[in-house]
Amino acid sequence: MDQYIDIKVRVWRQAGPKAQGHFETYELKHVFQGASFLEMIDILNEQLVAEHKDPVTYDHDCREGICGMCSMYVNGHPHGPDSAITTCQLHMRKFHDGETITVEPWRSRAFPVIKDLMVDRGAYDKIMQAGGFVSVNTGGVPDANAIPIPKPVADEAMDAASCIGCGACAAACKNGSAMLFVSAKVSQLALLPQGKIEAAARAKAMVAKMDELGFGNCTNTGACAAECPKSVSLANIARLNREFICAKFKD
């Protein structure tokens, strides 16, 4: 049964992108274990506001695990110690009475801290703009069944498309590599007939943008897939490698 617990929250505080950050520890009493992790931070912020202190800045939006905004490193794991969920779906029942919870922002050169726990993930948007789309002229919408797609292929494309671009992969990677994200975005299109036409150009453009933005080189440790809130598979990275290497050899 969920109970009320007393905890300490050790949060990264950083006033701005250029400011020197540091950890600050706050005591929180009587937190209900049924509360979500973000609700716990809301409670903390209310307490801070009441004390006339600056509340902790953090990203959040849908709070139902589909937008990918809530990005924080909780006790050494992106999105916290639970598996296959985002921070908003993490609940306080995963923590025990008297525990000190360490909360940090994503740490990656390509994701600079804006304030406290909020980081700039615009790099992922730039990679998407470089090629993460299918060029379709506007006009009448074709019937969904007009192009037959085998079920296993459709499933794999859908699994790749479940990536919400939260950045946990690059945050968890010891190399700061964004390969799981890029490979998922390449795969979701490359697997389908509509996306195959631009597959080679897309792979080259997105990888070039990823390298340009300062993400690291993938060494296949698998930390990304282990920490991904959507359990995106490492197999996508092999597909991206295949697409990219084949494209380069064709040149």
Next chain:
Amino acid sequence: MWLKDSSIGRKFVMSISGLALVLFLLFHGCMNLVLVFSEKWYNIICETLGANWYALIGTIGLAFLVLVHFCYAIYLTIQNRAARGNDRYAISGKKEGVEWESENMLVLGIIVIGFLVLHLYNFWFKMQLAEITGGATAPLEDAANGAKYVIALFTTPVCGQIYCVLYLIWLCALWLHLNHGVWSALHTLGWNNLVWQKRIKVIGTIVATLVVLPFLIVVCYYFGVGVGMLC
């Protein structure tokens, strides 16, 4: 040049050079195994691989592969460290399913290359290099007598046993390096999908074991011989 400028290109170079070195090690290991069965045949192999034109081309090729693999490893590691940013995580939790060796490939590689230098000094220095330099580094008449050098190194009391242990440490580091390296190389070349994901990891472990096993047999055999001589 995409092999230098793109991250996948750099990994492609690492994979190809790594796999080529694995093939060489398989050949080297099989060759060593001959020694356990026949010193005469082993020396015939040593003779064939002396300072001949094909053996020299092979040696230069290998040196080039090691150099490329090593330089790219340093280059990749520097880039990857920089990509993590200035601040490290205060707490970095254990990631499920992440092999220890995959996070320590550079360290393992440096151990492997460190022992490689010792190994070259132990054998190559006295054999092929002695032939090239016309006997400047070691007596010419023993240049193809590999069996003598191996037996002397591994069975000389106490010193030989220490060498056996050193070589065992080397082989452990090599096995760990290959246990991640082989499947990772195949993965980087794009040879993986949902079905093969588990299989190529098993293939990687099998290849790593096959590479290390012949060397291990030779070292253990002469450790036994050396200890036998002590008693």
